[in-house]
Amino acid sequence: MAGPELLASLAGASQDHEFYTPIPQGYTPGRTKYLVVTGSVISGLGKGIFASSLGSLLQARGLVVAPVKFDGYLNQDAGTLNPYRHGEVFVLDDGTECDMDLGSYERFLDRDLSALNYLTGGRVFAQVLQRERHGDYLGRDVQFIPHVTGEIKSFLRKLAISSGADLVVVEVGGTVGDIENGYFLEAMRELQYEEDGRNVMFANVTYVLRPRALGEQKSKAAQLGIRTLMALGIQPAIIACRADEPVSESVREKISIYSNVPVSRVVGLPDTESIYRVPVILHEAGLDEETIDLLGLRDRINAAAARGKQNDLVAFWEDFANRITGPRRELRVAITGKYTEVRDSYASIINALEHAGAGLGVRVSLRWVETTEIGGPDGAAKALEGVHGIIVPGGFGSRGIEGKIACVGYARTHKVPFLGLCLGFQVAVIEYARNCCNLPGAHSTEFALDAVHKVVDLLPEQKKLEGLGGNMRLGGRWVDIKPGTKAHELYGRERVRERFRHRYEANPEYIELVERAGLVFSGKAPDHPIMQILELPGHPFFVGTQFHPELISRPARPHPLFHSFVRACRDREGA
Numbered sequence: 001m002a003g004p005e006l007l008a009s010l011a012g013a014s015q016d017h018e019f020y021t022p023i024p025q026g027y028t029p030g031r032t033k034y035l036v037v038t039g040s041v042i043s044g045l046g047k048g049i050f051a052s053s054l055g056s057l058l059q060a061r062g063l064v065v066a067p068v069k070f071d072g073y074l075n076q077d078a079g080t081l082n083p084y085r086h087g088e089v090f091v092l093d094d095g096t097e098c099d100m101d102l103g104s105y106e107r108f109l110d111r112d113l114s115a116l117n118y119l120t121g122g123r124v125f126a127q128v129l130q131r132e133r134h135g136d137y138l139g140r141d142v143q144f145i146p147h148v149t150g151e152i153k154s155f156l157r158k159l160a161i162s163s164g165a166d167l168v169v170v171e172v173g174g175t176v177g178d179i180e181n182g183y184f185l186e187a188m189r190e191l192q193y194e195e196d197g198r199n200v201m202f203a204n205v206t207y208v209l210r211p212r213a214l215g216e217q218k219s220k221a222a223q224l225g226i227r228t229l230m231a232l233g234i235q236p237a238i239i240a241c242r243a244d245e246p247v248s249e250s251v252r253e254k255i256s257i258y259s260n261v262p263v264s265r266v267v268g269l270p271d272t273e274s275i276y277r278v279p280v281i282l283h284e285a286g287l288d289e290e291t292i293d294l295l296g297l298r299d300r301i302n303a304a305a306a307r308g309k310q311n312d313l314v315a316f317w318e319d320f321a322n323r324i325t326g327p328r329r330e331l332r333v334a335i336t337g338k339y340t341e342v343r344d345s346y347a348s349i350i351n352a353l354e355h356a357g358a359g360l361g362v363r364v365s366l367r368w369v370e371t372t373e374i375g376g377p378d379g380a381a382k383a384l385e386g387v388h389g390i391i392v393p394g395g396f397g398s399r400g401i402e403g404k405i406a407c408v409g410y411a412r413t414h415k416v417p418f419l420g421l422c423l424g425f426q427v428a429v430i431e432y433a434r435n436c437c438n439l440p441g442a443h444s445t446e447f448a449l450d451a452v453h454k455v456v457d458l459l460p461e462q463k464k465l466e467g468l469g470g471n472m473r474l475g476g477r478w479v480d481i482k483p484g485t486k487a488h489e490l491y492g493r494e495r496v497r498e499r500f501r502h503r504y505e506a507n508p509e510y511i512e513l514v515e516r517a518g519l520v521f522s523g524k525a526p527d528h529p530i531m532q533i534l535e536l537p538g539h540p541f542f543v544g545t546q547f548h549p550e551l552i553s554r555p556a557r558p559h560p561l562f563h564s565f566v567r568a569c570r571d572r573e574g575a
């Protein structure tokens with residue numbers, strides 16, 4: 001017995017056998033298909049881009065697609081991860097702090113995701129240990145197999161039920177052979193055994209080396225990586241070969257022979273100028289059609305076509321990628337930040353600027369500004385000379401803070417377009433209070449607990465939480481927009497939803513004073529006196545947001561604030 005019959009016999013059966021696998025109520029075996037994406041040879045190959053691109057092609061064919069990312073580390077979520085080591089912490093609407101790959105999924109699928117789309121090793125173990133204390137394992141010894149793997153399969157099946165997905169796309173983080181993701185891979189092998197081979201398929205993203213001294217591509221590392229996967233009992237059906245240039249026919253053939261995968265499904269995926277070209281490449285290689293056939297989804301595709309639910313996404317991505325990579329006027333935008341060496345820390349900002357630039361026919365090139373070296377206004381003027389715009393992004397901790405304040409001062413007085421994101425919003429409040437409200441002692445209590453004027457202070461709800469750690473005002477919240485302001489003109493609405501991740505806010509006690517001096521708070525929380533957008537009338541573009549608009553910008557829908565910031569940069573005279 002295997003596949004759906006096995007599953008059906010297990011649901012609700014006694015625990016007195018070796019086939020422990022918790023099947024959530026309401027699960028229909030065979031209703032949902034699974035595409036599992038793994039990586040071999042090295043990490044950082046863009047498995048997330050591959051998985052989300054393929055997912056987006058299948059979604060465009062009318063299928064309901066639900067993505068999920070497995071991360072092997074023992075953190076329960078990404079909230080405590082240092083972006084310098086791990087890339088940006090992405091925040092979902094429900095407040096989940098997660099891996100930046102979830103940002104790719106949201107951008108490619110143009111959908112909001114939730115905690116159901118993200119699972120870390122830490123969360124799996126926390127749940128298993130909790131169940132053990134609860135006595136849920138009925139006296140059995142608790143083991144990696146079947147209990148840890150059972151928890152993972154159960155998570156997927158719950159996602160299948162709640163999303164109603166035709167296809168769940170699972171990305172297993174890390175590289176085949178890592179201890180960290182071994183139990184996730186084992187769970188996926190078991191899933192295929194239980195669900196039947198026709199309902200679960202694997203794709204492996206591997207890497208083809210080209211040592212400079214040899215000048216030719218070598219497939220050996222890829223072969224060994226795929227063999228490691230096969231030794232775990234997993235037979236890939238698709239192999240995507242990342243490489244720095246087009247993958248040669250002979251390398252694809254060698255990999256095919258080694259891995260039992262027909263050469264038509266061993267696909268080259270060379271570096272591209274834009275990630276948004278990947279869906280086009282996968283479509284041209286026929287991987288969407290192959291996946292549809294391998295998983296037996298043809299009928300559902302036909303049914304969707306009959307209902308007119310398909311759209312020509314390939315043409316959209318092609319046009320979008322052409323706009324991004326085509327010749328365009330270049331704008332220089334300075335970005336101040338702590339993690340200046342690591343582009344991944346600012347992935348969503350870079351994406352949001354690309355989305356806006358594509359629509360406006362310009363390319364934004366970033367000038368990273370290390371603010372610890374700026375000192376005061378003179379340093380800022382030197383570092384920012386000739387830029388079209390300035391972004392002060394989110395951040396934590398006091399490092400370089402005076403330099404950031406000086407940069408905002410430069411933007412304000414030299415009328416350079418300015419966008420302050422979260423910490424950047426708070427820095428703008430400090431700068432304005434110090435230099436336009438005659439409060440030289442103004443600061444944030446994040447950086448100066450004994451500041452004379454605490455113009456940025458802990459949120460009241462955070463004061464209650466102090467000492468608990470790891471708690472922030474997180475996720476999607478409503479923002480009321482003041483009619484007649486620039487924010488109102490840009491959004492064209494009086495209430496918008498944006499995503500937050502912060503502990504501090506503009507101190508309500510100083511709002512009146514600051515507004516009297518000219519700064520306008522044009523966005524507020526509906527039910528608290530929390531300021532969420534600021535703007536400076538008479539300046540070409542001076543906007544700060546307590547939220548992170550970059551998190552919700554999508555290729556098809558550039559964020560209005562980024563769009564208008566980039567437009568102001570484009571129109572800046574004299575730069």
Ligand code: GLN
Binds near residue numbers: 396422424503505
């Ligand atoms: N450190 C600031 C706060 O906690 C800003 C946070 C951020 O930029 N994400 O409020």
